[in-house]
Amino acid sequence: MVSQSHDSVSHTCGHTHPDGHVCWGGGGDASTHHHRLEVSNLRVTYREVLALDHIGFATECGRSIALIGPNGAGKSTLLKSLAGLIPADSGSILWRGKPLTRSSHEIAYLPQRGDIDWNFPITVRGLVEMGRYPNLGWWRSFSSHDNEIVERALAAMNLHDIQDRQISALSGGQQQRTFIARALAQEAHVLLLDEPFTGLDKPAQENLSKLFRELTREGRLLIASHHDLQTAPKIFDGLLLINRSQITFGTMNEAFTPEAIASAYGEK
Amino acid sequence: MTNDETSSQAPNQQMILATTLSDCLAEPIAQRALLACLMIGFANGFVSAFVVLQKSALKIGTLSHALLPGIALAVLVAGLTQWSALAGAVFAALMVGLGSLFLSRTSRLDQDTAMGILYTTAFAAGLLILTKLDIRQQLDEWLFGSIVGMADSDLWIAFGISAVAVISLIALQRPLLIYLFEPNIAASLGVPVRLLSYALFGITILVLISSLQAVGCILSVGLMVAPAATVYLLTNNARTLFWGGGIIGGLGSVAAFFLSYPLGWSVSATIIVVLGGFFVIAYIFSPRYGLFSARRR
Numbered sequence: 001m002v003s004q005s006h007d008s009v010s011h012t013c014g015h016t017h018p019d020g021h022v023c024w025g026g027g028g029d030a031s032t033h034h035h036r037l038e039v040s041n042l043r044v045t046y047r048e049v050l051a052l053d054h055i056g057f058a059t060e061c062g063r064s065i066a067l068i069g070p071n072g073a074g075k076s077t078l079l080k081s082l083a084g085l086i087p088a089d090s091g092s093i094l095w096r097g098k099p100l101t102r103s104s105h106e107i108a109y110l111p112q113r114g115d116i117d118w119n120f121p122i123t124v125r126g127l128v129e130m131g132r133y134p135n136l137g138w139w140r141s142f143s144s145h146d147n148e149i150v151e152r153a154l155a156a157m158n159l160h161d162i163q164d165r166q167i168s169a170l171s172g173g174q175q176q177r178t179f180i181a182r183a184l185a186q187e188a189h190v191l192l193l194d195e196p197f198t199g200l201d202k203p204a205q206e207n208l209s210k211l212f213r214e215l216t217r218e219g220r221l222l223i224a225s226h227h228d229l230q231t232a233p234k235i236f237d238g239l240l241l242i243n244r245s246q247i248t249f250g251t252m253n254e255a256f257t258p259e260a261i262a263s264a265y266g267e268k
Numbered sequence: 269m270t271n272d273e274t275s276s277q278a279p280n281q282q283m284i285l286a287t288t289l290s291d292c293l294a295e296p297i298a299q300r301a302l303l304a305c306l307m308i309g310f311a312n313g314f315v316s317a318f319v320v321l322q323k324s325a326l327k328i329g330t331l332s333h334a335l336l337p338g339i340a341l342a343v344l345v346a347g348l349t350q351w352s353a354l355a356g357a358v359f360a361a362l363m364v365g366l367g368s369l370f371l372s373r374t375s376r377l378d379q380d381t382a383m384g385i386l387y388t389t390a391f392a393a394g395l396l397i398l399t400k401l402d403i404r405q406q407l408d409e410w411l412f413g414s415i416v417g418m419a420d421s422d423l424w425i426a427f428g429i430s431a432v433a434v435i436s437l438i439a440l441q442r443p444l445l446i447y448l449f450e451p452n453i454a455a456s457l458g459v460p461v462r463l464l465s466y467a468l469f470g471i472t473i474l475v476l477i478s479s480l481q482a483v484g485c486i487l488s489v490g491l492m493v494a495p496a497a498t499v500y501l502l503t504n505n506a507r508t509l510f511w512g513g514g515i516i517g518g519l520g521s522v523a524a525f526f527l528s529y530p531l532g533w534s535v536s537a538t539i540i541v542v543l544g545g546f547f548v549i550a551y552i553f554s555p556r557y558g559l560f561s562a563r564r565r
Binding site: 107136 | 321439440442443445446448449450452453455456457458500503504505506508509
């Protein structure tokens with residue numbers, strides 16, 4: 001676990017570009033944006049199968065990107081690879097100009113809800129507190145500052161009243177919010193979410209997409225795999241379309257075209 | 269019935285039991301056994317939390333059986349000493365653990381199947397070796413434990429292992445909990461997941477070995493699963509799980525020690541039966557996750 005001192009990053013990230021400055025695909029001025037995620041020519045082999053090839057895009061804080069592609073397109077692999085869980089064969093992932101693994105507490109990975117053991121003996125608050133561990137290291141105890149951050153994360157995700165509940169006693173939407181609150185407690189800049197909307201009912205989906213908009217407005221970068229083509233343009237402002245290799249990347253308006261979708265989902 | 273009546277009715281019986289128990293406790297052998305029960309019970313109960321959270325109870329069962337052939341082999345090669353038995357046990361656990369991994373990677377079998385074959389074969393071979401060595405009475409001790417036969421050195425080994433295990437687990441609790449909850453989240457936070465899983469495996473094996481003398485390799489799984497499984501039905505807090513597991517393990521073992529004496533039962537079997545009893549009580553009566561509360565939820 002990395003224990004790093006705080007710098008000004010957590011504050012600058014988020015309030016620097018409410019102006020809507022667009023720098024999709026390297027079109028913006030990279031030098032003025034320190035909080036950029038740059039992926040170039042990524043190639044990943046997973047379990048001896050080439051899972052991803054020719055993935056390259058650049059984006060920054062304050063965006064929400066839908067990662068879309070058919071089943072087996074490599075969405076989860078890409079998220080895991082961005083989170084540093086699966087090593088890349090070649091290519092690079094730079095966060096703020098450095099290889100991403102070196103800033104691990106700035107990246108939060110949120111697995112699919114189906115991958116979680118919801119019977120684990122932990123409460124909502126306990127799970128959110130886990131977000132502080134990278135900052136605390138292995139032994140340091142919670143300070144009032146840590147508690148304050150946990151409180152804020154719980155409040156932001158509207159979990160205060162259910163903070164003592166065991167995590168299996170939550171609805172799908174509450175479970176997802178608990179995970180996001182953990183990422184907030186971690187003071188993550190980048191949230192990598194694997195199918196966060198899957199299994200949520202309509203109101204919970206709407207609630208979550210509202211929270212997504214708030215998180216990006218605060219300046220966080222959200223990248224989420226998503227399988228519902230209908231709802232994607234309403235929730236996200238960017239699109240990364242893949243099927244083993246990258247089909248397209250851009251703003252929802254530019255990139256979400258019938259041709260691109262057909263190319264990703266069509267017969268190969 | 270008043271107190272006077274009770275004491276006048278059965279004063280002799282009570283006195284006999286008390287004197288024999290206190291006589292018994294005056295014996296160094298019994299003192300050692302009692303201490304061993306407390307220590308081994310606590311350490312195993314503490315570790316059991318991690319076994320339950322990792323859902324590796326069956327793997328532990330397999331490994332505990334694999335310890336026997338290791339000990340047999342060590343006796344064959346180097347004669348029976350504490351250290352040869354310890355080394356043999358570690359060797360066997362590693363062989364079966366890594367061997368099953370190797371088998372599953374180099375064939376189409378999964379690791380559970382590979383383990384199933386390896387440990388039964390090794391266990392059977394161990395039985396043959398121990399029979400051949402003509403140390404039959406010791407075979408029983410390895411299989412089912414003999415806590416009353418513990419020497420001072422055994423007690424020190426058990427103490428050393430317990431201390432190392434509990435202190436390491438406390439030191440590693442934060443990364444361990446994230447790892448056990450979701451290995452991917454842990455890895456994404458920079459937790460050295462593979463190293464941690466080896467450390468946990470190593471600690472588990474050590475504690476398992478320390479419990480061999482108390483409960484033997486067949487019953488040791490019970491001591492390493494039942495305490496935390498009981499607490500698991502009572503709490504939503506992982507820390508309560510390992511401290512509670514330790515307390516239940518230690519308490520249950522000591523209670524079993526006192527129970528086994530007047531009843532003339534084997535201590536090791538009594539320990540497992542008492543812990544099993546605790547589990548059943550929690551399963552039925554747990555306010556949160558018991559049989560009766562399930563209907564309310």
